[in-house]
Amino acid sequence: MARVIGHIDLDYFYAQVEEVENPSIRDRPVVVCVFSGRTEDSGVVSTSNYNARAIGAKSGMPISAAKRILNGHNPVIIKMVHEKYEAVSGRVMGLVSERVDIFEKTGIDEAFFDITSSTGGDYTAAAKIARGIKDAIFQTEGLTSSVGIGRSKVVAKLGSDSAKPGGLMTILPDSTESFLGPLPVTKLYGVGPKTAAALEEIGIKSVQELSRSDVSLLERRLGRKLASYLVSAASGTDIDPVLANQPPTQFSRIVTLKRDTRNVTEAMEQLEEGIAAIGGRLANSGKSFRTVSVIGIQTDLSTKTKSKTFDIPVRDSALIKEHARVLISQLIKSTSKDLRRVGVRISELSDSTDQRTLAEFVKRKV
DNA sequence: TCGCCCTCCTC
DNA sequence: CCATGTGAGGGCGA
Numbered sequence: 588m589a590r591v592i593g594h595i596d597l598d599y600f601y602a603q604v605e606e607v608e609n610p611s612i613r614d615r616p617v618v619v620c621v622f623s624g625r626t627e628d629s630g631v632v633s634t635s636n637y638n639a640r641a642i643g644a645k646s647g648m649p650i651s652a653a654k655r656i657l658n659g660h661n662p663v664i665i666k667m668v669h670e671k672y673e674a675v676s677g678r679v680m681g682l683v684s685e686r687v688d689i690f691e692k693t694g695i696d697e698a699f700f701d702i703t704s705s706t707g708g709d710y711t712a713a714a715k716i717a718r719g720i721k722d723a724i725f726q727t728e729g730l731t732s733s734v735g736i737g738r739s740k741v742v743a744k745l746g747s748d749s750a751k752p753g754g755l756m757t758i759l760p761d762s763t764e765s766f767l768g769p770l771p772v773t774k775l776y777g778v779g780p781k782t783a784a785a786l787e788e789i790g791i792k793s794v795q796e797l798s799r800s801d802v803s804l805l806e807r808r809l810g811r812k813l814a815s816y817l818v819s820a821a822s823g824t825d826i827d828p829v830l831a832n833q834p835p836t837q838f839s840r841i842v843t844l845k846r847d848t849r850n851v852t853e854a855m856e857q858l859e860e861g862i863a864a865i866g867g868r869l870a871n872s873g874k875s876f877r878t879v880s881v882i883g884i885q886t887d888l889s890t891k892t893k894s895k896t897f898d899i900p901v902r903d904s905a906l907i908k909e910h911a912r913v914l915i916s917q918l919i920k921s922t923s924k925d926l927r928r929v930g931v932r933i934s935e936l937s938d939s940t941d942q943r944t945l946a947e948f949v950k951r952k953v
Numbered sequence: 954t955c956g957c958c959c960t961c962c963t964c
Numbered sequence: 965c966c967a968t969g970t971g972a973g974g975g976c977g978a
Contacts, residue, residue, distance in 0.1 A: 596963095597964095599964080600964060601964060602964090619964080620968090621964095621968040623967095629967085629968095630967090630968060631966090631967065631969095632964095633963090633964050633969085634963085634964045635964095646963070647963095647964095647968085648967085649965085649966045650966090651965080651966065652965085652966070652967090667964090667968090669969090672964085693962095694963065694964080695964070695970095776962075777962085778961085779960060780961090781959085781960060781961085782960075810974065812974060813960095813973095813974075835970095835971075835972095836971080836972070836973095837970090837971060837972080838970090838971090839971070840969085840970085841968080841969060841970080842968095842969090843968070843969090878955090878956095880956090880957095890958075890959090891957085891958090892957060892958070893956080893957085894955080894956060894957075895955095895956090896954085896955060896956080927967095928968085932970095932971090934971095955978085956978090957976090958975085958976090959974085959975080960974085960975105961971105961973090962970095962971085963971105964969100
């Protein structure tokens with residue numbers, strides 16, 4: 588029996604949350620921004636509503652550029668408040684998860700679900716469940732969402748994308764090929780500008796062309812993993828299951844510095860809060876980590892990283908700051924450029940058992 | 954395996 | 965002139 592998988596995506600999420608909070612702005616262009624704090628208007632647009640998009644103000648655009656093109660259109664410029672969206676997201680995801688068999692949140696505004704078992708493979712029943720989910724979210728939170736249903740995660744996600752904004756698209760297993768075939772490869776998750784260019788070089792533009800391509804040629808161009816994923820995705824046969832409660836594998840924080848610098852102390856001062864936040868999340872998760880990395884984004888926007896992996900997992904958050912300082916110092920020594928942004932990450936997370944600190948662990952082990 | 958880099962995602 | 969923040973995953977050389 589074919590699987591029945593759904594993907595739900597909340598429409599222009601942050602901006603829509605702001606509209607719900609203040610309905611009087613609905614008819615105006617709304618842009619939700621991340622202000623970096625470097626100068627008055629430095630930063631980017633995170634999300635914009637459809638009014639703003641129609642004028643050309645889109646995600647990733649510098650705030651100053653968005654303001655320029657929205658000038659005269661009575662725009663609403665809002666500073667992003669992440670915790671607010673997290674709270675809404677949590678409630679919405681609760682509504683979804685209680686209506687499906689398996690629920691997998693994949694972002695603040697999106698999730699996959701599996702309803703194969705409760706529908707018995709019936710796509711009409713599946714559409715009813717999806718409708719119920721959309722209605723519940725709209726009734727309780729006033730938010731519109733888009734849903735796709737299909738036989739794989741890739742198909743479901745492409746379905747929700749096609750259904751945007753506000754729609755529901757069901758792709759029957761038998762229609763999968765005709766749905767996928769005409770789409771450009773750039774619509775596939777995992778195909779960005781670089782991969783699209785590499786595919787185009789070997790004459791592949793559509794998903795249909797991708798599904799019929801020579802796997803070994805793709806492997807040479809794109810690597811083994813990406814090639815096999817793309818071919819299965821393109822044919823709608825990807826078997827990636829919906830998995831509940833996927834734990835995070837890393838915690839990171841990155842900040843834009845007040846000014847470009849190559850002074851370790853100055854960088855550390857501005858990272859202080861981020862490091863504390865990572866420590867908090869670590870403690871909260873009860874996990875241990877094995878790797879500390881620092882990330883430097885240089886004046887020319889190129890990236891450099893330095894990392895340190897311990898022999899055994901540790902959970903002492905003081906180690907994050909201690910090693911971050913050393914790594915940043917090494918990073919700055921390894922380049923002649925100034926740093927514009929700097930970040931810290933802990934990874935190789937594992938469940939803490941009863942170990943406490945590196946010292947204690949070693950003591951006990953010896 | 955480690956360290957580093959690249960690519961991508963999405964709001 | 966302007967270019968955020970978080971996280972996942974893979975390739976590759978040493």
